[in-house]
Amino acid sequence: MDNSIDLKTILKTVRSSLPGRLRLRLPQLVSIDSDSALLITQWIESHGESIAVSLNPRVGSLLITWDPNRDNLDTKELFSEAAEYLNYATSLGIINEEKKSKENASTYQIENCAKSLAKQAEFLGNGILDRLCPYIAYDIKQKARKRRVTQNRLMLASLLFSVGVLATSQTKSHVLFGGAFLALLTVHLLQHRKVL
Known part of the structure; x- marks a missing residue:
């Protein structure tokens, strides 16, 4: 079974997109540990000087903001790199998609x-x-x-x-x-x- 994350999958996670503001909802980020969250945040922020990232691991939400006048953030390129990054993190076991989905299903049933x-x-x-x-x-x-x-x-x-x-x-x-x-x-x- 191929658990790889492709660009199409990443694009489906977009909740809102405005110039200078992008919100994503990624199930892979639900309950991610703080060290991994920091790595992801730093990686995205390294794409420009005005980029700021807020990651909420409770719901898997990622908010990226930037000044469109200072940084020309190519979101498609960012998504493509993000898919590679998430696949790499999953292969290293930093993100365990199967475990997360089982935990989410169990929590959902209990709730x-x-x-x-x-x-x-x-x-x-x-x-x-x-x-x-x-x-x-x-x-x-x-x-x-x-x-x-x-x-x-x-x-x-x-x-x-x-x-x-x-x-x-x-x-x-x-x-x-x-x-x-x-x-x-x-x-x-x-x-x-x-x-x-």
Whole structure:
């Protein structure tokens, strides 16, 4: 199986290209070590005086900026050299494309599973809260606010009961009310995860 990187492959990685600014997304650079990242950065910057490179190994993003008035950066020549450089780095084991793709696939599956579980837990928690709203937040008229008030009141009550039964040495009740509090807190955090 030929894992060589050609010019056509490199050209597909271009995310944006403007005079003096070029952004690439290269899967081969995901999770690259800092020494290799420094080598790549220095190699690209050696093509002109005004060239600056920013490499983000977390996502495999490479931003190249330069002053078009000072440096005439021939991007096709740079891409051709980059393909050779990446092939050389892969052959030396600096970049392990197969390992990276397996790591990315595994990470992607774990993230998808976690997101799916979080959505299911949030859905289940919201369903329970909606059923309890008429009994706990009976004094609230706004429908959107009822669930939030119900959740807050249940969290406060379960926390108070958990601490209260702990004072009376009822360990089983403490675990029960503490578990209820943690379940409500989990739903709360799932609902507000974007602002955490």
